[in-house]
Amino acid sequence: MPVTGHGWFTWPNSIWNRANPYPPECRSRSTSVTIDSAISTRGLSKHFGKLKAVNDIELEIPSGQIYGFLGPNGSGKTTLIRMLCGLLTPTAGDVQVLGLNIPEQAEALRSRIGYMTQKFALYDDLTVRENMRFMASIYGLPRREANQRIEHLLDRYNMGAMRDRRAAAMSGGQRQRLALAVATLHSPDLLFLDEPTSAVDPENRRDFWESLFDLVDEGKTILVSTHYMDEAERCHRLAILETGELRKSGKPDQLMRELEGLVVEIEGSDLRQIKNQALSLPQVRSAAQQGLRLRVLMRGGDSQDPAQLLRSALPPGDYEIKTARPSLEDVFVACTAGDE
Ligand SMILES: Nc1ncnc2c1ncn2[C@@H]1O[C@H](COP(=O)(O)OP(=O)(O)OP(=O)(O)O)[C@@H](O)[C@H]1O
Ligand SMILES: [Mg+2]
Secondary structure, eight states, X not given: OOOOOOGGGGOOGGGOOOSSOSOHHHHHHGGGSOTTEEEEEEEEEEEETTEEEEEEEEEEEETTSEEEEEOOTTSSHHHHHHHHHTSSOOSEEEEEETTEXXXXXXXXXXXXXXXXXXXXXXXXXXXHHXXXXXXXXXXXXXXXXXXXXXXXXXXXXTOGGGTTSBGGGSOHHHHHHHHHHHHTTTOOSEEEEESTTTTOOHXXXXXXXXXXXXXXXXXXXXXXXXXXXXXXXXXXXXXXXXXXXXXXXXXXXXXXXXXXXXXXXXXXXXXXXXXXXXXXXXXXXXXXXXTTEEEEEEOOOOSSOHHHHHHHHSOOOSEEEEEOXXXXXXXXXXXXXXXX
């Protein structure tokens, strides 16, 4: 049987001590954490040789919400998640997750978290139900409880009819639903989802996100990494990462509001030429065409209205310039390499 799984499967069953999952030393140390914070990090870094995959990151992730890591390939999202789960030892820094010091108390944490890895980590040769049963045994769920949970999750994630289908024969969206069901088998308080919808079409992505909000409604905390702006916008809060650095964090609305007045749209003909002219102006941070419009992000700090400034700086032509509502993509560009 090909194993597509991770070290996740190798935990000894003894860590799933459900009667007393938190040893006394954890309970006493947990008092140092604010009750609302599911995760907090100070100076968290992971270096691979000279590469600073994660560098000096401070995070405060509230419980009962969806928190997003938004960043391009190689920005450190998976490395961060693996450190927060206790699967990877940081080079430096402090991590507290659900009141536990990580990685020292990682064993106590594991029964309280679910982790959906970036690559499908279940067994292609097993059916939906066999995968769930197998993982329930890894989680140490008693057989009766496991059967009840499995039936509940098959129903909840609309997989009843495909319970005997091999994972290899499932669509991308169905596999992700199975992975989410498995990650929640043991009813964890905190879920780590690493790019859960990268192979999922828009409709299934929407349904998947609805499932996440249902979980939050039940009191779970969810940390999700993504490349997609529309997904990041759905998060209660997010952190924008680039080359291992935390560029910006906050509520999506608040981050977008900070750019109010700095985004300008130009509609008209010859947009490619106007783009080059706009980019030659020192006040212009970036310009990118979106269909029939050119979206221009200004640097700010200028007392003149940005739309007015562009009208006077660009040569006359057949186009219209107006101020636009900032998007999360504008925020991303403003705080990452687009600023260079
Ligand atoms: N075990 C490792 N050894 C050496 N370098 C690593 C290791 N793991 C990750 N890296 C490097 O650390 C950086 C961050 O990688 P990471 O996988 O965390 O990024 P990511 O944001 O998850 O990217 P993606 O969106 O592609 O999944 C990359 O440059 C990667 O090559
Ligand atoms: Mg990754």
